[in-house]
Every structure is written in structure tokens, then in C-alpha cells.
Amino acid sequence: MQEKTVYNFNAGPATLPKAVMLKAQEEFVNYRGCGYGIVEESHRAAPFEEIIQAAEANIRKLMGISADYDVLFLQGGASLQFAMVPMNLMVPGKKIAFCDTGEWAHKAMKEAKILGAGINLVYDGAKEKYSCIGDVSSWQFDQNDAYAHICSNNTIYGTAYNQYPDTGALPLIADMSSDIMSKVVDVNRFALIFAGAQKNMGPSGVTLVIMRKGLAERCPETVPTMLRFSTHIKAQSLYNTPSTFSIYMVRLVTDWMLEQGGVPAIQKLNETKAAKLYAAIDESGFFRGTCAKADRSKMNVCFRIGEGNEELEKKFVSESKAAGMIGLKGHRAVGGLRASIYNAMPMAGIDALVAFMKAFAAKNG
Structure with a gap:
């Protein structure tokens, strides 16, 4: 039986390096x-x-x-x-x-x-x-x-x-x-x-x-x-x-x-991961970042669909989970969507999420 790949975007407890597990x-x-x-x-x-x-x-x-x-x-x-x-x-x-x-x-x-x-x-x-x-x-x-x-x-x-x-x-x-x-x-x-x-x-x-x-x-x-x-x-x-x-x-x-090369190497990768995900949000015309660009976290990427389309956001969470990406629901205090991309999140997880976002926007936009 082939192992199913699941990317964990939960805010915590969060994903751990597979090699460590x-x-x-x-x-x-x-x-x-x-x-x-x-x-x-x-x-x-x-x-x-x-x-x-x-x-x-x-x-x-x-x-x-x-x-x-x-x-x-x-x-x-x-x-x-x-x-x-x-x-x-x-x-x-x-x-x-x-x-x-x-x-x-x-x-x-x-x-x-x-x-x-x-x-x-x-x-x-x-x-x-x-x-x-x-x-x-x-x-x-x-x-x-x-x-x-x-x-x-x-x-x-x-x-x-x-x-x-x-x-x-x-x-x-x-x-x-x-x-x-x-x-x-x-x-x-x-x-x-x-x-x-x-x-x-x-x-x-x-x-x-x-x-x-x-x-x-x-x-x-x-x-x-x-x-x-x-x-x-x-x-x-x-x-x-x-x-x-x-x-x-x-x-x-x-x-x-x-x-991995210590914190400097990990920081460089974290910056690349965050930049790729924020670009997907900003360029989509479908998703919207929720905070000032100058103050954006590189660990917790929060976003909405439009001005806060809750039905589509529920659909996004459900379909992303079925596609092997868990934990994308925003915190209960604010709603929306959130991808937590801590040190252990691999670039492949970001790529999978970006691809899913593009397909979801094309289908529901």
C-alpha cells in the first residue's frame, strides 16, 4: 500500500521533520x-x-x-x-x-x-x-x-x-x-x-x-x-x-x-516559502491577505476569500483536507484561512498548497 502524503499546516502542535519522526x-x-x-x-x-x-x-x-x-x-x-x-x-x-x-x-x-x-x-x-x-x-x-x-x-x-x-x-x-x-x-x-x-x-x-x-x-x-x-x-x-x-x-x-545548516539556512528557506505563498495570494485576485504587508508573518500566513466568503472558505478547508493538506482553517477568533509554515514544512508542501489554491480559484472564481 502506497503511503499517503499529508502536509500539516496546523498552528500547533505542528508539523515535525519526517526524518525526526x-x-x-x-x-x-x-x-x-x-x-x-x-x-x-x-x-x-x-x-x-x-x-x-x-x-x-x-x-x-x-x-x-x-x-x-x-x-x-x-x-x-x-x-x-x-x-x-x-x-x-x-x-x-x-x-x-x-x-x-x-x-x-x-x-x-x-x-x-x-x-x-x-x-x-x-x-x-x-x-x-x-x-x-x-x-x-x-x-x-x-x-x-x-x-x-x-x-x-x-x-x-x-x-x-x-x-x-x-x-x-x-x-x-x-x-x-x-x-x-x-x-x-x-x-x-x-x-x-x-x-x-x-x-x-x-x-x-x-x-x-x-x-x-x-x-x-x-x-x-x-x-x-x-x-x-x-x-x-x-x-x-x-x-x-x-x-x-x-x-x-x-x-x-x-x-x-x-x-540543515543551522538557523541561517533555515531562515533563508522560510523566507522563500513565505514569499511563494504570499505571491500566490496577492496575484490571485481571489484570495486576500489580512494584515499589512510590511508586518506579515513568515510562520503563519492568514488570508480570506474575497471579503470573507465563509461558505467558500469552508469548502476550501474541506477540499484541501481531501487533497492531503490539513489545518488550513483560520483561528476561531478571526475565521478565514491560515497556513502555518514552520521550519519543518517542506517546500513541497508549499508547492502543493499553491497548486491547490490556483485550481480552487479557477473553479470557484
Whole structure:
């Protein structure tokens, strides 16, 4: 029976490199000759210790992370970081600067408010229905704030920062869940970066935190032990049982990324993939991009049919699925269509989608 090719355009959990999936399959019941699977192994045992250390070393190499930063593998997804970051880094009497470019930045701001933080809203994207980010060089940051928070890529609305704001001496915190390691980033510009793994790094279940040394010392004594960054720094991400299989998969994915030529090579391919798909939208006269061209995400391509023909969009989702392309329905908050084209999406998937779009437009236009 011939294997059916299916391209996964889901926003997360998302597509993984096929070579990685096959490697995990090969090792699943007998990890490197030990006679049992790594998913069964103790997180204190030597085989897993090698895995977590290799995963960290790979990430440091891929992102150019210096010894000035700690690298942590935590749980709870980016959503837990929305609370954990202010719990650890709030300063009494100081506000937190937020740049609200969409759902995830907005949710992070909501958590900070629950914890009693005052908010300096530097940018309010809601005024433009999150369709743009604009010129970040004009944004003004109060150096007396505790820190500034951004979400680097907006999965729901399809926008992304093409340049990061200059916050001066104010620590900059970035949620990079949906574009981590998709492009070259100067980590030294950030005080803390966090990202759920389930888009570019592996399966769900593990959250990467990259944190400038010394920052964790801000944490007040009232924060529970498990929710302190310092706890996990001291224990090297092994304070409690971590998501061992997810970390194993991160190790395999980052091995694969290094084999592809690292982040610079992956960025080049991502730019080519995105350009090809946006060109198909813009040149069609049938599909329409939903956000400002200057702020378009290279990870999450959001589009509509006409001004929002919901019946045709439902038909597009149904027929694309039958043609071997899943996950093209837009987020429930905005509707429409969305193709998430993370690092592991091959060019063949883009070509298949573009060909389908052209045929669909010809048939239904």
C-alpha cells in the first residue's frame, strides 16, 4: 500500500521533520540498545542526562547563546509564563510595559493585571484589529518600568516583528513561541525569551526559557518554589520530573536543524516559502491577505476569500483536507484561512498548497 502524503499546516502542535519522526519511531521501544524506550527512563539516569545536556548545547549553538544566559526546560506552555514572568520579575511600585499586538500579548497582559501589576500600554494593536504592528522605532518606553513584554509572532492574526523595539536599559521579555529559531536573533538584546516547543522545536509538553543570569534574583520570597526561575536554574531543569519525551524530541529536532545548516539556512528557506505563498495570494485576485504587508508573518500566513466568503472558505478547508493538506482553517477568533509554515514544512508542501489554491480559484472564481 502506497503511503499517503499529508502536509500539516496546523498552528500547533505542528508539523515535525519526517526524518525526526522516523528516528523517534526507530528508537521508541529500544533506545540506542538499552532494551527499553527513553519515555520509560528515569530523568535522573545517565541516558536522559545526556539527552537534556545535548538539547541545551544544540539550542545554545543554534541561537548563539552565551554563558551569560541560563537555558531551562519547563512545563505549562507559554501560557504559564504569562504568569510566571511577572510573578518573578515584577518590582513593587513599577509598571510593566506591554506591546499588545494580538491575542497572546493581550493574555500575558491580563495575567500581569491579575497579579496586581500596573500596565504601561506602549502599543495598542486592538485599535487596528491587530492587522499591523507599524514602526516600532517610534515607541516610547519608560525606563522606570520593571520590564517590557512583546510577542514576536502573532499566530492568530499573521503579523510579526521584522525589527524589535529598542527598550534602552529596560529588560525586554519576548514570547517567541511561534517563531523561535526560524530566523537569526541576537539573544543579547533580550533579558528573557520563552517559547512553547510545539511549533518549531518539537511536540507539546516542554517550554524553553532563555534567561539572563542574575535576573531571577528579583523574585520575591512569596512566590511558590515550583514557580521560581531560580529553583529550575539551580536544579538544571530537573527539580521535578520534566517532560522527558518532549525534551528528547527537542534534541532530535535541533540535531536535524544543525544538519540543515543551522538557523541561517533555515531562515533563508522560510523566507522563500513565505514569499511563494504570499505571491500566490496577492496575484490571485481571489484570495486576500489580512494584515499589512510590511508586518506579515513568515510562520503563519492568514488570508480570506474575497471579503470573507465563509461558505467558500469552508469548502476550501474541506477540499484541501481531501487533497492531503490539513489545518488550513483560520483561528476561531478571526475565521478565514491560515497556513502555518514552520521550519519543518517542506517546500513541497508549499508547492502543493499553491497548486491547490490556483485550481480552487479557477473553479470557484
